[in-house]
Amino acid sequence: MLEATNALGNAVLSTGGTLTDPSAAAALAVGLAALGAGYAERGIGSAAVGAMAEDDDLFVNGLILTVLPETIVILALVVVFIV
Amino acid sequence: MSAAGSSNPEYVVARVRARRGSLYGDEEYRKLTRMGPAEIARFMEESSYGAEINALGSRHGGVDLIEYALNRNLAQQFEGILDWSEGSLYDLIARYLRKFDAWNVKTVIRGAYTDADQSAIEVDLIRAGEFDDRRVRRLLEADSIDAVVEVLEDTIYGDPLREAYAEYEETDVLVPLENAVDRAFYERLLSGLGNDEPTRQYEAFLKAEVDFRNATNALRLARSGADIDPAAYFIEGGELFSRGSLARLARNLDELVEYIADSQYADELGPALRELEEADSLIAFEHATDRALLAYGDRLGTVHPVSITPIISYILAKEREVENIRAIARGKEAGLSADEIESELVIT
Numbered sequence: 308m309l310e311a312t313n314a315l316g317n318a319v320l321s322t323g324g325t326l327t328d329p330s331a332a333a334a335l336a337v338g339l340a341a342l343g344a345g346y347a348e349r350g351i352g353s354a355a356v357g358a359m360a361e362d363d364d365l366f367v368n369g370l371i372l373t374v375l376p377e378t379i380v381i382l383a384l385v386v387v388f389i390v
Numbered sequence: 391m392s393a394a395g396s397s398n399p400e401y402v403v404a405r406v407r408a409r410r411g412s413l414y415g416d417e418e419y420r421k422l423t424r425m426g427p428a429e430i431a432r433f434m435e436e437s438s439y440g441a442e443i444n445a446l447g448s449r450h451g452g453v454d455l456i457e458y459a460l461n462r463n464l465a466q467q468f469e470g471i472l473d474w475s476e477g478s479l480y481d482l483i484a485r486y487l488r489k490f491d492a493w494n495v496k497t498v499i500r501g502a503y504t505d506a507d508q509s510a511i512e513v514d515l516i517r518a519g520e521f522d523d524r525r526v527r528r529l530l531e532a533d534s535i536d537a538v539v540e541v542l543e544d545t546i547y548g549d550p551l552r553e554a555y556a557e558y559e560e561t562d563v564l565v566p567l568e569n570a571v572d573r574a575f576y577e578r579l580l581s582g583l584g585n586d587e588p589t590r591q592y593e594a595f596l597k598a599e600v601d602f603r604n605a606t607n608a609l610r611l612a613r614s615g616a617d618i619d620p621a622a623y624f625i626e627g628g629e630l631f632s633r634g635s636l637a638r639l640a641r642n643l644d645e646l647v648e649y650i651a652d653s654q655y656a657d658e659l660g661p662a663l664r665e666l667e668e669a670d671s672l673i674a675f676e677h678a679t680d681r682a683l684l685a686y687g688d689r690l691g692t693v694h695p696v697s698i699t700p701i702i703s704y705i706l707a708k709e710r711e712v713e714n715i716r717a718i719a720r721g722k723e724a725g726l727s728a729d730e731i732e733s734e735l736v737i738t
Contacts, residue, residue: 350400350696357404357474 329390340383347376397477399696405474406704409467410691412438413711419737422718423728427452430719431459439463456719460712461516465490467708468518471701478584482592482698484520485579486705491519492575495547496568498529498538503564521545535567550574569622576600580627588697595686595702598655600628602679605650608636609672612643630655658682680736684710710736 355369414422414437422430434456435443442459450458468487475483494515501511508530517526525541532538535558539551547570554570580600583593607623608631621637630653631639639646650656651663662678684706691703714735721731 353398354400354404357401358408361405361408 330387333387333390336386337380337383341380344376344379347379348373351376397479398475399479399698399701402471402474402479403696403700406471406701409438410704410707413707414715416737419714419718419732419735422715423731423735425722427456427719427722430715430722431455434459434715442466453719453723457716458513460715461514464708464712465516465518468705471705472520475701479698479701482583482589483701483705486596486702487519488575488578489519490516491521492547492571494519494521494526494529495538495542495571498532499535499564499567499571502532502535502538546578547571547574572625576625576627588694588699591690591693592698592702595683595690597627597629598686599683600625601630601655602683604628604631604636605646606672606676606679608640608646609643609675611640612646613672655682658685677734677736680710684736 352373355365355373358365359369418433418437422433425433431443431447431452434440439459442462443455446455446458446462468490472480472483472487494517497514498511500506501514512530515526515530517523521529525545528541529538532541535555539548539555542548542551550570550573551567554566557566558564579596580593583589604625611623619637621633624631624633624636626633630650635649639649647663650659659675659678659682662675665674687703687706690699693699714737717734718731721734
């Protein structure tokens with residue numbers, strides 16, 4: 308199994324597959340980070356809306372907590388500039 | 391408000407947690423036990439029961455007003471929870487709330503049996519279950535038990551009621567009908583539950599409730615010494631008893647107490663069982679089971695923060711609050727002292 312993986316890796320490298328291109332890898336990193344942030348915001352957002360429905364004063368707190376996972380995307384964006 | 395799609399525990403839990411904060415605490419109960427019925431109503435008007443007290447205030451007064459406002463508020467809150475939930479979450483919550491459907495069916499059957507008029511039955515219903523307004527209306531309009539059974543034909547109560555109705559016609563007692571309703575409810579309660587960790591915790595809670603119900607019934611039968619077949623009152627699904635063991639134990643009080651004291655509930659119920667042996671009072675035992683369930687419910691609320699368990703925990707706490715306020719109001723009406731009423735409350 309392991310040898311097969313190695314052989315596969317060599318084959319990809321020697322043919323110059325797209326994923327070995329640094330900017331493509333960086334794009335993938337940002338994309339995956341955004342996906343993660345989106346999933347996190349889904350849960351937090353629905354909880355925040357629920358809490359707001361009970362008490363309007365929670366709007367600011369809810370908003371802040373909902374956008375917190377967005378920092379993951381910003382950090383991932385750093386990768387784009389360093390490659 | 392459907393069982394389709396994925397579940398949304400985050401939303402429901404956030405709302406329920408906010409509401410939990412506004413439940414009465416020790417401090418409020420202490421104040422309430424020192425008030426008269428009119429003051430209790432005013433106190434409730436200033437808290438989360440305001441809308442209900444105002445809506446019913448012109449038609450009812452005194453303890454009745456408190457009672458109806460409590461029922462309506464309970465119904466509204468639980469309907470709300472069912473409205474918000476989707477997917478498997480809806481299914482899990484509806485399972486438990488169907489007990490209000492069972493309660494309503496029994497109330498309507500009793501009403502039809504005693505020829506009570508429609509509005510008298512209506513105020514005693516708690517519309518927190520799954521039945522929609524149309525079905526409740528048709529239930530209320532049914533003027534005989536036969537008609538009630540017909541309205542319920544396409545629900546889970548249809549077949550069991552139809553069978554029990556034959557027995558009712560022979561004997562003219564309501565017990566078989568009421569047992570049929572209870573059994574239909576409990577059968578659905580525990581069948582086909584999922585297998586993830588929060589659902590297992592929920593299942594353990596439901597089983598404990600069935601066990602306690604069986605234990606209380608058996609204790610009552612054993613103490614009264616009445617010549618009733620205990621197996622007829624047995625509820626399936628619990629872990630503590632089987633139909634056979636319950637029938638055997640209900641004949642002998644000492645053996646039954648010993649059996650419960652050796653079970654997995656020994657820690658929670660031990661002191662109450664000792665009291666039962668000494669003072670021969672079932673009330674302490676019933677309170678101990680209530681307290682054990684409530685403590686279990688509180689624990690459920692914190693283990694799995696985003697799942698079914700905090701929601702059930704809230705439903706239990708709310709039910710308990712309504713029962714406590716009712717006990718205070720009824721106790722005041724009967725002229726009990728504040729200390730006596732406080733001993734009747736179940737507060738964790």
